[in-house]
Amino acid sequence: MIEIKNLHARIAEDGTEILKGLNLTVRPGEVAAIMGPNGSGKSTLSYVMAGKEDYEVTEGDILFNGESILGMEPDERAAAGLFLAFQYPVEIPGVPTMNFLKAAMNAQRKARGESELTTPDFIKRVKGAAANLGISMDMLKRSLNTGFSGGEKKRAEILQMSLLEPTFCVMDETDSGLDIDALKVVADGVNALRSPERAFLVITHYQRLLEHIVPDTVHVLYKGRIIKTGGKELALQLEEEGYADIIGEAA
């Protein structure tokens, strides 16, 4: 599904290299977790995959279903089925959440050559998905993410994910800023979307999230490269022993 090959990426503004030869493969249906200490390149990886202009890829490639996405605009990547759940969802005053959801869903449908949703069909889908996540219709009338609590913002991200039905979901530190109850709601939302056709890349700092979203594979990212890969037990080992030993091994 996703093949990242020898990926090198730097910050466009100052040329600082963040990803230094990253290799990673995620298969359909797989939940892959990426863990790593601060500054290892976790968020950079998610932004590079989504196509943020602040980063430049200098070497390597990202293949999505066998095709390179590096030449694609962020909206083209989204329409192709890639979704980034933001660590810090952006507040956009003046854009009602419902209008945004409709614009996003219809833009993706249009890009795929499908017809636009009728309003009743759209409302029905939103109501169903929102109810599962404990999101009120009142919240959806408000401006996008504006004044939402940390938990509400993350639930809104999962709502978008379930409505847009991507095939590959990158979740950038979705657990940050969440209390345990909010974490469970978010994890349940993600687990409900797991399917043989859909893969997840769950980026996190802590093992806590992985108790609720149980990964198939765990990868340790350090200084812009994957330095160790294992099963879910690797997350537990990291939680107990910290990163020092693994970093020492790889060095």
Added chain:
Amino acid sequence: MNTRPQLMLTAGETALVDALAAAGSPAAETLRKEIVLRGLPTRRVEAWHYTDLRALMKAFPAQSGKAGNAVAMPELVAAAALDFAGNAFDSACLARLPQGVSGAAAHKPGDLPEGVEIADDMIGKLNRALFAAGVELSVAAGAKVETPIAIAQAVSGGTAQALCHAVTIGADAQVTVIERAGSDGAENHQNSVTHLAIGKGAKVTWLIHQELGTATDRLAQLNISLAEDANLTLLMLNAGGRLVRQEVHIAVNGENASLAIKGVNLIGAGSHTDVTTTLNHAVPNTTATELFRNVVPGAGRGVFQGQIRVAQPAQKTDAQMACNTLLLSDESDFSAKPELEIFADDVVCAHGATVADIEDEHLFYLRARGIPEREARALLVKAFVEEVFEDIGNEPLSEALVGRIETWLDRNG
């Protein structure tokens, strides 16, 4: 001996001087002499520093008041419309006035409301010199008027027209008034001055809605006095025009009076749009908020001058002013001049002016959800300005204004 060299008049000044000579009134003759001697105000005159009238008024139509083709002006909400046929007020319109409102044709320009002072009042001078017609309206004390009243100025076919209206709102009355201005693509000139006196405890929603042709100049002024406990919501939507200056001068004369100004300026290519406001707080315990959002998609220029004066007795004044602008091209330009003159010591006054492009983070978020760049930009520009009219307490009017903004942005954005 006076050795002052004779001023070389610009083409616009020459045409104006001719129009003043043709008007022939004493006020026109006085102004004609002043302009021959000194010309129109330039950037050296403080009130006109960002809008150099001498340089910007490129023409002045010789014919006055004769309407060319009818101008289609969008009606935002159903209203009792007052129109002008040629240079005369169409008195038949008075029959449309709702209960509680009386009206008559104005035969001379009215006087400034109590407490309103205007520095370098060229708009007022032009209005008094070229006055053609106007309407005098009076809302009875205690009247709760449901139907909005619309005063319309439409000029077309390369004509000039100066209107002056006087509106008096009785104590505890409630009313909505819409001032509409429209024009066609010819080189037109509109001058409009309205005097509004709001009585004790009255509640007024006033909308200035201007959608002008790209060769129309419009100089307009709204002068307001607020009595005790009076409440004013002043909404403004300016779109189009070549040289547009809208002045608002408000004297807050009564304690516990409050006002909110919310305006959107859509400044197209080739347009110079200037909104100049002065608030004069004369007594204690009054509040005012001003919010302007401006969009300049191309080679247009915007100006906002906002002055707040708080006199020494006006303790506990709370006045907030904000002016935010989106410049969407390298050729867009906006100048904001907030000005506070505070002589009281126990007041809360603040102003903020920002000029920016669309935020990259906002754009990326929308694009990451599959919305193409062009569409995402349009969504963000709309959101930026439409927010102004979100909570105006009048849903149909709010929706209608948003509709006009979207129509304009689709054409010009």
